[in-house]
Amino acid sequence: MREGGTEKWSPDELDEMLEGLGASVETSGDVTLHSLSLNMLSNQKDLAVELMDQILRHPRFDEGRFEQAMISYKSGISRRNDNPSSVASREFRKMIYGKDSVFAAQTEYSDLANIKREDLIKFHKRYYKPEFVMMSVCGDFKMEEMVSLLKKHFEKWEKGNETLPPIPEVKYDFDQRVGYIEFKNAKQANIFLGHIGGLSYDKDVPQRIVMNNILGAGGFSSRYFNIIRSKAGLCYNVYGVYDSNFTYPGMFINMTGTNCSSAIKATKMIKDVIKKFQTEGVSEEELNSGKQPYLNKFVFNFDSKEKIVNRMLTYDLFGLPYDFLQKQKEAVENTTAEDVKAVANKYLKPDKMRIIICGDKELFDEPLESLDNGKIEQIDITIPEAK
DSSP: OOTTOBSSSOHHHHHHHHHHHTOEEEEEEOSSOEEEEEEOOGGGHHHHHHHHHHHHHOBOOOHHHHHHHHHHHHHHHHTTTSOHHHHHHHHHHHHHHOTTSGGGOOOOHHHHHTOOHHHHHHHHHHHOOGGGOOOOOOSSSOHHHHHHHHHHHHTTOOOOSOOOOOOOOOOOOOOOEEEEEEOTTOSEEEEEEEEEOEETTOTTHHHHHHHHIIIIISGGGSHIIIIIIIITOOEEEEEEEEOEESSSOOEEEEEEEEEGGGHHHHHHHHHHHHHHHHHHOOOHHHHHHHHHHHHHHGGGGGSOHHHHHHHHHHHHHHTOOTTHHHHHHHHHHTOOHHHHHHHHHHHOOTTSOEEEEEEOGGGSSSOGGGGOOSEEEEOOOOOOOOO
16 A cells, blocks of 8 residues: 555555655554554645555555566565574464464465455455544644644544454463475574463453563573573573464563574473472562563553553553553563462463474484473475476
8 A cells, every 4th residue: 555656646656755844654464453654744644644644545556566576576475484483483373373274374385476456445445434434643633633634534434244254263272293395404493382362451461471580581681581581501592472462462482592402401491490480489579570571671661652652542542540550560560479470370371282392303402292282283394386
C-alpha cells in the first residue's frame, strides 16, 4: 500500500514528495492486524490527512512495484536457510503452533505464484472499510480543525457488508518431542525448547513479568545467565521468556547457542534450572532484580503524547480499561516471592516441552535419545523449487 503509490500519486511521485517533506509513512500487516502510520510536521496537517486518505482508501498497487515486491519475497525464500539460528526459531514456532497454523505460516514459491495484483485489490476492497478501522492523531493542532479535516476526507467512506473472520483457535496438547535439523560440520548448536504460552490480559501477567526477568529475560542477572553461561560456561547466549499476545497464546520459549560438544548438556541444564526454580523459589534479592527492569523503564511509556494516544487506541481495540498499564505496574510492585513461585508452577512445564536442535549430531556430547524427551524427528528444511 505504501510502496505501490495511490490514485493521485505514482510510487515515484509519492517517494519524492515524502523525501522532500522529511515525512515518513509505513504500512504493515499480519494475521490479526494491519496498520498505517504517518509522521509529518504539524503545519502540514492538511496534506498529512490527504496522504492518509489516499494510502488507506485509494492505493494504486502499482504493477511495477508489485513485481519488485515479489522478487524481494522470492529472494527471502531462497535465503531462509542461511542462518541456523533463524532456522531453529522458525521451526520451533511451527512445532508449537503446528506447521499448518496461520501463526507459523511459511511462504513458498507456489504461494507467491498464486498471488496476483488483482488479489490485493480485491482484499483491500473487501476489508478496508470504516467499520474495521480505528485512528489516532497526535500533534500541534486544534482538535476542531483536525476533526473537520478527518470528516472532509473520511465522512463519505461507505461501510461494507463483510464481517471479519474469527481469530483462528490455537489447539494445543502439552507433550514431549524433539526436532533435529542437520547442519553438517556446524560447530555451534542452536537450541529452542518450550511450549505454548499465554494471553496478555491473563490476570497474573504482572507476576509472570517478574518471573521472566528472574528466570531468563533479565540479562546478566537472570538465572539462566548466571548458572548456564557464567558458572558452567556452556553457551554464548541463553534466554527464556513466557510470552503472551492479545489475540492468541504466545510461547514459552527458551533458547541458547552453544558448542555442539555441549548441546545436550546445555539443553538438560535449562530444564533443570526451571525445575529448581519451581521448587526452591526466589530470594528477596532476585525478586527485586526481577521487578527493576520493568519499573525502571515504566516512565518511558509516557515520554511522548504519541505513545500515550496510541496506547489508548490499542486498549480500545482490545477492550481494555485505560488504567490497564497503571494497574499492571501496581501489581508488579506488589508481587511477592510466593507469587513468582506460584506462577512458575502454574505455567511452566519442564517435563512437557518441545525441543528443536539445529547442528551436527555427530559432534554432540551425547545422543539425542539421552534427552528422554519423546519422539525424535529429523526435520527437512529443503526449499520446494518454484514450478
